[in-house]
Amino acid sequence: DVKVTQSSRYLVKRTGEKVFLECVQDMDHENMFWYRQDPGLGLRLIYFSYDVKMKEKGDIPEGYSVSREKKERFSLILESASTNQTSMYLCASSSTLQPQHFGDGTRLSIL
């Protein structure tokens, strides 16, 4: 069974902090994704990666960056956290033309 593991289920940070959200998948998937989920807005794609060291902007990349140094790990970075980045963050992975598998999500609060 595919396992996508997000490092934290809940996280509380302060404005201006640099925040790292980590995601690891164990199925050798080439594609990895970070989404943000807000009530009434569904899931919106922040960044995605189709290979090691490759990254592409999604629909809402502003204020975020990503890192993929190893195939199994995809990190989301909030360079200087702001209160409007309080949200649920979901990581996913997939192989070509296959459905995405999701982690349990990280509920991030920025105070």
Added chain:
Amino acid sequence: AQTVTQSQPEMSVQEAETVTLSCTYDTSESNYYLFWYKQPPSRQMILVIRQEAYKQQNATENRFSVNFQKAAKSFSLKISDSQLGDTAMYFCAFMPYSGGGADGLTFGKGTHLIIQP
């Protein structure tokens, strides 16, 4: 770019009833996949069912089935004999063949389905 619209923010039905969740989409792609994902209160997004656009036959998975109308760009989910464990957010999602799925899914805003005992 594509858009996915779920017009029912919330639905509530009695246990054992049949319920249909609506989804429409807009795209210029000719080949694509459509998905329904379920997100229970535990937050784990679970794939419920998928449909390849080139297949005319509607997909089914046990109590879950879809009504895929390609010309109308409609992709509804029917849940038969609903159970308390079906209570969840349901998201419709679109994936074009082009890009091989590497560039993510486009999601609707979700329908909160409540199954009443």
